Amino acid sequence: MKYYLKLGLILFIFCAVASGILAYINTLTAPVIAERKALAEIQAREALIPNAEFEEKESDQGLTYYLAKDPETDEILGYTFIAADLGYSSTVQTMVGVDSEFKVLGVQIIDQGETPGLGANCTLPIFTNQFSGMTLEEIYVDKDGGVVVSLSGATITSRCIANSLREGIIDVKDEPNPGGEQ
Amino acid sequence: MNIKDKLTVSAAPHVHDKTTVKNVMWNVVLALVPALIFATYYWGIRALLLSLTGAVTAVVCEALIQKLRKVPITVHDGSAFLTGLLLAFNIHAGAPIWLPVIGAAFAITVGKQVFGGLGNNPVNPALLGRVFLMASWPTQMTAGWVAVKDSAISGLNDLTRIATDLQSLSPKAYELVTSATPLKVAQTLRDSSFVADINAQAGGLNLSGRIFSSLTEMETLKSLFWGNIGGCIGEVSAFALLLGAAYLLYKNIIEWRIPLFYIGTVFVFSFLFGGIPGSEISMMLPFFHIFSGGLMLGAFFMATDYTTTPLTKKGRIIFGIGCGLLTIIIRLVGGYPEGVSYSILFMNVMTPLIDMLTRPKAFGRVKK
Amino acid sequence: MNFAKELTKGLIKDNPIFVLVLGMCPTLAVTTSVINALGMGFAATFVLLCSNIIISLIKNITPSKIRIPVYIVVIAAFVSIVDMVMAAYLPALHKSLGLFIPLIVVNCIILGRAEAFASKNNVVMSIADALGMGLGFTLSLSLVGTVREIVGAGTWLGMRVTPLTYDPALIAILAPGAFITLGFLMALMNMLKEKK
Numbered sequence: 001m002k003y004y005l006k007l008g009l010i011l012f013i014f015c016a017v018a019s020g021i022l023a024y025i026n027t028l029t030a031p032v033i034a035e036r037k038a039l040a041e042i043q044a045r046e047a048l049i050p051n052a053e054f055e056e057k058e059s060d061q062g063l064t065y066y067l068a069k070d071p072e073t074d075e076i077l078g079y080t081f082i083a084a085d086l087g088y089s090s091t092v093q094t095m096v097g098v099d100s101e102f103k104v105l106g107v108q109i110i111d112q113g114e115t116p117g118l119g120a121n122c123t124l125p126i127f128t129n130q131f132s133g134m135t136l137e138e139i140y141v142d143k144d145g146g147v148v149v150s151l152s153g154a155t156i157t158s159r160c161i162a163n164s165l166r167e168g169i170i171d172v173k174d175e176p177n178p179g180g181e182q
Numbered sequence: 183m184n185i186k187d188k189l190t191v192s193a194a195p196h197v198h199d200k201t202t203v204k205n206v207m208w209n210v211v212l213a214l215v216p217a218l219i220f221a222t223y224y225w226g227i228r229a230l231l232l233s234l235t236g237a238v239t240a241v242v243c244e245a246l247i248q249k250l251r252k253v254p255i256t257v258h259d260g261s262a263f264l265t266g267l268l269l270a271f272n273i274h275a276g277a278p279i280w281l282p283v284i285g286a287a288f289a290i291t292v293g294k295q296v297f298g299g300l301g302n303n304p305v306n307p308a309l310l311g312r313v314f315l316m317a318s319w320p321t322q323m324t325a326g327w328v329a330v331k332d333s334a335i336s337g338l339n340d341l342t343r344i345a346t347d348l349q350s351l352s353p354k355a356y357e358l359v360t361s362a363t364p365l366k367v368a369q370t371l372r373d374s375s376f377v378a379d380i381n382a383q384a385g386g387l388n389l390s391g392r393i394f395s396s397l398t399e400m401e402t403l404k405s406l407f408w409g410n411i412g413g414c415i416g417e418v419s420a421f422a423l424l425l426g427a428a429y430l431l432y433k434n435i436i437e438w439r440i441p442l443f444y445i446g447t448v449f450v451f452s453f454l455f456g457g458i459p460g461s462e463i464s465m466m467l468p469f470f471h472i473f474s475g476g477l478m479l480g481a482f483f484m485a486t487d488y489t490t491t492p493l494t495k496k497g498r499i500i501f502g503i504g505c506g507l508l509t510i511i512i513r514l515v516g517g518y519p520e521g522v523s524y525s526i527l528f529m530n531v532m533t534p535l536i537d538m539l540t541r542p543k544a545f546g547r548v549k550k
Numbered sequence: 551m552n553f554a555k556e557l558t559k560g561l562i563k564d565n566p567i568f569v570l571v572l573g574m575c576p577t578l579a580v581t582t583s584v585i586n587a588l589g590m591g592f593a594a595t596f597v598l599l600c601s602n603i604i605i606s607l608i609k610n611i612t613p614s615k616i617r618i619p620v621y622i623v624v625i626a627a628f629v630s631i632v633d634m635v636m637a638a639y640l641p642a643l644h645k646s647l648g649l650f651i652p653l654i655v656v657n658c659i660i661l662g663r664a665e666a667f668a669s670k671n672n673v674v675m676s677i678a679d680a681l682g683m684g685l686g687f688t689l690s691l692s693l694v695g696t697v698r699e700i701v702g703a704g705t706w707l708g709m710r711v712t713p714l715t716y717d718p719a720l721i722a723i724l725a726p727g728a729f730i731t732l733g734f735l736m737a738l739m740n741m742l743k744e745k746k
Contacts, residue, residue: 007615007616010611010612010613011616011620014623018626021627022627025635026634032639033637033638036638036641115724118320118720144376144379145354145383152320153321156517314721318719318722319719322717
């Protein structure tokens with residue numbers, strides 16, 4: 001009995017030391033990780049709508065979006081939000097920027113786990129750049145009668161991105177007061 | 183015959199007949215000739231060229247590897263030729279010429295010789311080659327199904343009747359029926375958002391139901407039976423394949439259980455679950471499912487391969503039903519329009535297990 | 551037994567992937583590109599080095615009855631450190647290796663070396679063993695990654711190396727391609743060995 005207590009104690013000491021070290025490292029890295037994530041999001045937003053002031057909002061549907069205003073004139077420049085939908089093998093998250101007329105300014109795929117070589121090609125500029133300037137009615141993949149040229153061999157991924165964009169834009173557009181002013 | 187062969191001792195009964203590997207293989211090739219003729223008739227000389235390319239590549243590969251392995255070269259037995267031919271039959275006639283070359287080489291090397299050659303392969307090499315091509319070059323394998331000769335519509339030529347007004351009614355629906363194989367049409371009509379879109383384009387008409395029921399019309403079924411549709415080289419005509427199958431059954435080269443239970447399962451389950459909302463239940467639906475795609479080719483020529491299917495009668499029934507269930511599941515709820523090759527490969531892998539479970543009881547032993 | 555011998559045995563003679571067939575999970579899963587393979591290899595090498603040193607140091611105070619849980623705690627701690635540090639300072643690599651970093655814990659190479667080598671040898675030899683094994687692992691992963699990336703994407707380290715007319719065989723960067731590539735490379739290794 002005593003022997004097993006001793007074994008348990010030794011194991012406990014090892015675990016305690018290991019957790020202590022881990023806790024210390026965590027306090028060092030956690031802020032850096034959080035900062036990086038926030039920075040990446042801010043950078044993505046600013047790349048879509050440059051020189052703007054962002055204000056966080058939430059739509060009735062529960063979508064978090066950012067209202068972009070000109071810092072000087074207070075004019076609404078557009079909106080950005082993260083559209084997400086289930087693709088072929090993962091949830092594809094797309095950062096979207098639209099102008100005040102809800103025309104797409106640009107999109108950027110920020111997270112996806114689609115098939116390498118097929119769906120994963122959605123991060124390539126050749127795919128994402130085509131969205132710029134599209135209106136709500138146009139954002140359908142070509143097979144669904146829209147103008148989005150789908151990735152070869154990855155219609156499901158392309159369709160999921162197009163659909164999530166469209167739904168997000170409708171969501172923001174349908175806000176009774178997207179600009180937040182009275 | 184050397185002395186060693188004479189002294190081989192084995193259990194009775196000893197049956198001797200003229201069946202040899204060579205005999206069987208070349209007879210199967212012969213049985214595929216009608217399908218090849220039909221394919222060449224509908225798609226021109228290119229279909230013939232692709233088929234022969236696949237077969238010749240397979241033979242050359244087999245000879246090369248056997249030379250490397252320092253084993254007797256047995257390409258004259260026709261098994262490599264058959265594998266190459268079957269592989270090419272799974273490619274559509276508009277494919278680039280390197281596709282059957284790479285596919286056949288892969289089928290022979292990785293599918294067969296790596297495991298020790300004829301009789302040792304765990305799965306059907308031709309199907310493995312096809313799945314390899316499908317995973318590697320999905321675009322080349324599916325894009326541009328060659329339009330059938332003398333038909334404006336490659337998918338469903340009898341839809342020509344409604345296609346003219348279809349174009350004005352719904353461009354999306356028009357594009358579908360003109361560019362896809364019948365199975366792809368059936369699969370797409372299962373997509374509720376697509377259905378909603380085309381019905382909305384057509385101003386609230388039940389367009390999806392109309393297209394779906396046209397799939398099971400006599401005209402479509404006739405096209406499927408005789409081969410006037412888009413698809414792979416070997417799936418062109420159910421008639422040609424049945425002709426070959428009848429020959430093999432008559433010659434006792436293939437056994438009826440696997441094809442019968444395979445096709446029968448697809449028949450029953452497509453009748454039960456094959457419909458879509460908004461279309462009338464058609465008694466002809468099972469015929470659409472058994473005549474389209476690669477089912478006839480798969481059931482008679484690939485699911486009957488000696489090496490990769492169960493030995494026992496009961497096992498063969500299980501094998502056939504399993505293939506049928508998987509095929510219909512992939513067709514109706516899967517991501518691909520067709521599931522014949524995947525279902526046969528899956529059941530090939532199951533074969534040792536089925537054999538083990540259905541091993542006949544030994545006579546004359548005390549029951550434990 | 552000398553330092554140099556321990557250092558080089560992991561390359562060919564006791565290659566962890568092609569000969570010992572250890573650590574198949576990362577080998578099959580992350581070798582879709584050379585950069586992923588290198589990242590995984592170095593991360594695993596780092597964990598292996600640290601765990602080998604610690605385990606070799608504590609071998610005399612660890613009762614043999616609880617040695618496996620102790621080793622696992624040591625390895626898991628280092629894996630967590632690698633995970634956090636990578637997420638903080640190498641986010642891009644962390645993203646692409648993602649799920650596989652925590653899986654280093656169950657990488658058989660690391661526990662295998664701890665059990666088979668570090669728990670019986672001194673620190674210097676354990677370092678040599680860890681470096682040799684880690685290097686062998688990294689090189690083998692890169693080899694698999696090279697084949698898969700060139701065949702499946704037509705690139706090497708992200709640079710186009712094949713003519714534009716070459717249509718990459720996507721299967722090579724999908725899961726079955728990992729098994730096929732590994733099988734062929736293993737066969738090649740065996741063939742070369744037999745010839746010697």
